[in-house]
Amino acid sequence: MKLVFIHGWSVTSTETYGELPQVLASLADPSLAIEIKHIYLGRYISFNDAVTLDDIAIAFESARKRELGDSEFSVITHSTGGPVVRAWLSRFYPLALAQVPLKHLIMLAPANHGSALAQLGKSRISRLKAWFDGVEPGQRVLDWLELGSDGQHQLNHEWLDWNCLEKGVYPFVFTGETIDKALYDYMNSYTGEVGSDGVVRVAAANLNFSCLELMQQESQTCISFDGQCAQLLQLTEQKSSLSQYVFDVIPKASHSNKKMGILNAVTRRNAQNKPVVQRILASLLVESVSDYKVLRQRLVDNAQRQDNNRYCMMVVRICDDLGHGVTDFDFFLLCGDDYHAGNLPRGLILDKQRNSINGNTITLYLDANKLHKLKAGKLGFKVSARPDYGFSYYKSAEFHCQPEQVSQWLCADQTLMLDITLKRYIADDTFSFAQVGDEPSFKSLAGD
Structure with a gap:
């Protein structure tokens, strides 16, 4: 199995995902024969104001062909990477096409319905350690991420008609709702918002939604x-979603950072005790719709969150x-x-x-x-x-x-x-016909 990690624009090494790639390669069931691949989208497109989420999806298709060819693969995304792959699926594999090379779409803290932080603006966002690691994001990407954007509206409407399981694509969403005080911005309460990981709300990550x-x-x-x-x-x-998708809230996980970050806090030493590692490994073993439904029900039954x-x-x-x-x-x-x-x-x-x-x-x-x-x-x-x-x-x-x-x-x-x-x-008098002999000027009809 080719397992792809998608990296952001400023990334020059695999450190952005902590030791998660190495952990999965060593702990995965041998039958999976995991082969780790990394796609650095920064090599294909720069992080500037002109770049849209659709541009990034197109860049991903170029990278996929170059790095993977026609091979089937699974992917692990973080944050904005989730919507990027969903946009790629929507653009390159519409309803009429049956064969999709993607098998498992594992999204960690995805901003599927945006983030309340995106409205802060480029310079402020770039100072939030929990999200872009000090890199100033492009404005068009932030526009997509802002709550209620046109881009989200379009993609999520398309997703309601796109039956993933029927096409052999298995989506999984795992997110946290713990605030890392080291990343809290005392000038902005959104970074400490209840029901969020400091960047993305749990409800905004979930692919189970209605319209x-x-x-x-x-x-x-x-x-x-x-x-x-x-x-x-x-x-x-x-x-509502054509299928009920696998979704789980990971305990003691924040959006990022080496202490509690949902992905970059994973190390070889603590991997056995990290729920997110267990969830990913279980997801990669899913081979059929029945497997998928069993895993989903097991996670629902085991949920221990407070009501x-x-x-x-x-x-x-x-x-x-x-x-x-x-x-x-x-x-x-x-x-x-x-x-x-x-x-x-x-x-x-x-x-x-x-x-x-x-x-x-x-x-x-x-x-x-x-x-x-x-x-x-x-x-x-x-x-x-x-x-x-x-x-x-x-x-x-x-x-x-x-x-x-x-x-x-x-x-x-x-x-x-x-x-x-x-x-x-x-109004009925918005349009009317003038009669011969009427006052030639009708300026007074325009009102205030």
């Missing part, structure tokens, strides 16, 4: 908590029925029999971040346990968009979940993509 599409309806209305009339949103599509440390993300994207992104809006969570914004449990919303490039997307970070304590078990969403009058405008929209939907859609350690389509109203 809902809601569309505004004119025919049904309700009186909202503020006394105003709102049109109801209708559920038009619901999707009071569970969080989830909701990525809300607002567009109108003409395809425009709606950037000026208020988004409310509602709760209880009367679906009121004032009924939410205290501390339910831990964070709320609007994407800095496409302002029609916000990401909410929620305490999953408190979702189960909602009054009457009911949750709702309300969107109040602007402009709400004039030639082109929007009306408020609202959606009311039922208790069983809340537990189904907002799961601990997972992300919900919520795509909302509003109706764009056009």
Whole structure:
């Protein structure tokens, strides 16, 4: 088995993965006949502002052909490397193609749904030891990594239709949720955020996620908590991962660093006691869908995390029925029999971040346990968009979940993509025909 480690731009040796490659080669089942390969993407593409995640995926294909030829291989990625390989799969092995050379995709702390830190900017990110090791990242890569980015939206939507197991590709996600105080940035609380490894949230790493599409309806209305009339949103599509993917949270693992880093803390001396090593070795032994499902169930059964440390993300994207992104809006969570914004449990919303490039997307970070304590078990969403009058405008929209939907859609350690389509109203007098003899100037009709 050719086992490939993907290295970043500044890497000039295998030290970035600690002693993990050597450990796996020595501890793996002899039947695997592991042959370690290293691909340094820095040799193919530089880390500058022009580089996109798709560019890196294309560079990986070039590197794969040059280093591996047509050989089947498995890969271990870290952080941004996970989305890179997923983007490579999506680009070079679409649904119609059956043969994929990749067998095991083992992702360590992958930013599959981005990172809250990406919005900090290049210079600040480069000073965070937990992520890029002092190298200033390219802006286009950071744009992809920012919560709620267009790139994530596209790739994750494609992933919902891409049946990995059916194609013989076995994905695994292993991430930590321990904060290494040595890497904590006292100027930024995200580096010490609960439910994260200091860089990536557990919910943002998980490949088990759902997507809902809601569309505004004119025919049904309700009186909202503020006394105003709102049109109801209708559920038009619901999707979740075609397969339940292997996922596990590694105890006492942070994003990086030699002390607790999920990969570079592994040494020959401590390898036998490192859960991440055990998980990787078990993953490499998977040869069939049945093997995969057995491993997944075993990890679910053995999970020993405390129920009071569970969080989830909701990525809300607002567009109108003409395809425009709606950037000026208020988004409310509602709760209880009367679906009121004032009924939410205290501390339910831990964070709320609007994407800095496409302002029609916000990401909410929620305490999953408190979702189960909602009054009457009911949750709702309300969107109040602007402009709400004039030639082109929007009306408020609202959606009311039922208790069983809340537990189904907002799961601990997972992300919900919520795509909302509003109706764009056009005033009747936006276009009119002038009559002979009318006042020649119609400037006054334009209003303020």
